[in-house]
Amino acid sequence: MKKILIVDDEVNIGLLLSKFLNKHGYEVSTAATGAKAIEILKNEIHNLVLCDFRLEDADGKEMLQRIKNINSSTIVIIITGYSDVKMAVDLIKGGAYDYITKPLYPDEILNTINKAFEHAEVISISDGFSPKPKLGKGGKMYKEEEGFIRGDSSIAKELYRQIDLVAPTNYSIILFGESGTGKESVAHKIHAQSMRKDQPFVAMDCGSLSKELASSELFGHEKGSFTGAFQTKIGHFEMANGGTLFLDEVANLSYDIQVSLLRVVQERKVKRIGSTKEIDLDVRLIVASNENLWEAVQKGRFREDLYHRFNEFSINIPALRNRGKDILAFADYFLQLSAQELNKELESFSEEVINCFLEYPWPGNVRELKNVIRRASLLTESHKIVEAKSLPLEITEMSNMFSLAREPALIREEENGALKTNLKNAALEAEYETILQVLKQVNFNKTKAAKILNIDRKTLYNKMKAINSDLI
Numbered sequence: 001m002k003k004i005l006i007v008d009d010e011v012n013i014g015l016l017l018s019k020f021l022n023k024h025g026y027e028v029s030t031a032a033t034g035a036k037a038i039e040i041l042k043n044e045i046h047n048l049v050l051c052d053f054r055l056e057d058a059d060g061k062e063m064l065q066r067i068k069n070i071n072s073s074t075i076v077i078i079i080t081g082y083s084d085v086k087m088a089v090d091l092i093k094g095g096a097y098d099y100i101t102k103p104l105y106p107d108e109i110l111n112t113i114n115k116a117f118e119h120a121e122v123i124s125i126s127d128g129f130s131p132k133p134k135l136g137k138g139g140k141m142y143k144e145e146e147g148f149i150r151g152d153s154s155i156a157k158e159l160y161r162q163i164d165l166v167a168p169t170n171y172s173i174i175l176f177g178e179s180g181t182g183k184e185s186v187a188h189k190i191h192a193q194s195m196r197k198d199q200p201f202v203a204m205d206c207g208s209l210s211k212e213l214a215s216s217e218l219f220g221h222e223k224g225s226f227t228g229a230f231q232t233k234i235g236h237f238e239m240a241n242g243g244t245l246f247l248d249e250v251a252n253l254s255y256d257i258q259v260s261l262l263r264v265v266q267e268r269k270v271k272r273i274g275s276t277k278e279i280d281l282d283v284r285l286i287v288a289s290n291e292n293l294w295e296a297v298q299k300g301r302f303r304e305d306l307y308h309r310f311n312e313f314s315i316n317i318p319a320l321r322n323r324g325k326d327i328l329a330f331a332d333y334f335l336q337l338s339a340q341e342l343n344k345e346l347e348s349f350s351e352e353v354i355n356c357f358l359e360y361p362w363p364g365n366v367r368e369l370k371n372v373i374r375r376a377s378l379l380t381e382s383h384k385i386v387e388a389k390s391l392p393l394e395i396t397e398m399s400n401m402f403s404l405a406r407e408p409a410l411i412r413e414e415e416n417g418a419l420k421t422n423l424k425n426a427a428l429e430a431e432y433e434t435i436l437q438v439l440k441q442v443n444f445n446k447t448k449a450a451k452i453l454n455i456d457r458k459t460l461y462n463k464m465k466a467i468n469s470d471l472i
Helices: 011-023 034-043 060-070 082-093 106-119 154-166 183-192 211-219 255-267 293-298 304-310 326-342 351-359 365-379 393-404 423-441 446-452 457-471
Strands: 003-007 027-031 048-052 075-080 098-101 173-176 201-205 244-248 284-289 313-316 412-415 418-421
Touching (some): 003 034, 011 106, 048 060, 048 106, 082 098, 106 326, 154 183, 154 313, 211 255, 255 304, 293 304, 326 351, 326 365, 351 393, 446 457
Parallel strands (some): 048 075, 173 313, 201 244
Antiparallel strands (some): 412 418
């Protein structure tokens, strides 16, 4: 029986979810604090942790790192308020499997957990065992090539042209793109179109690993080579031998690890920690970053020689908001997946939903869109069309803000046949323009925007609501 740990400082939520998941065949433990959760995990192995983003004694980022340090194979799902989605997306970049937004719906939680166990497997590696698994982020197994949506926009066509061009080669590649744009999917697509397609594709997220854990994950270790090394572990380089190794968020690796990585990349040989035996490597490298690696080199945070080793070819993956009506192609694909997952007859989206999708800036990119559609599909019960009422309020309100950007600079009223400037509306629109520009500047992170505007986050959210209601 698979074991789940629920970490939430609202005790009633933990108890209710525990009873619900028990009925569906899971063994469940609960913890009301981060400290208690870590204590439980150190004493007993759990396959999955369902953790609230905001605990009294820890936040989601800290909990994710501590959980992964105890057992890197543990699946972590984050519970978050919708206002924290951008931070939740960053946690997924750091190794979390998925996130669920409040208010919580038991069926949605169960579907997410079932899907996590379906796609994620704990890999046990013992002496003399040399598997070639197709691993994905967080231990996810690629049982078949994942869905890859092409789209018809000019920016998308240029992306596919570059993929088709470089895939058959052995070039090392750097993928640039915001969190959630699908860098791992692009890497897997390149592998699937290469001469190595029948060999392993191994993905490693470098974002949440300590120096010690990163060395072990990359290069492997021998039994007894350090405290806690109870068995021999094969590293990701060795797993990927003959195939492709994808290193996500490579800029987060410490400088010491970068030095060791450079030696492996140059010599094409690797030694497990605690071993004197060198293993020959034939691995294609694809690395990814959500920041410009050359800027990291200029700031002294990334080795220039390692950068040039990786940068035989580079691809910029566009943000979802820049892909125009390709958004609808992604949306239709995710709707089909959700309909199949929920066993529902879902056919399409209402016109209002389509407009919202095209107007909303999607700071979490494709992953955010996928989660929004899964949630909306769950809430759509009485008909086959997904309506706007099933979308998070924040999406509909921010979409309205962006639609107003196309209105004239001043809103006027017609009175007695003459145009009259409405001073209140002019002031509101000036405030709106300022808020919109700051949101764009910080990639729609409302916490950062509120700080720049010198207001708290709640005030910013209320102003966005007021602008929508007064200007529409």
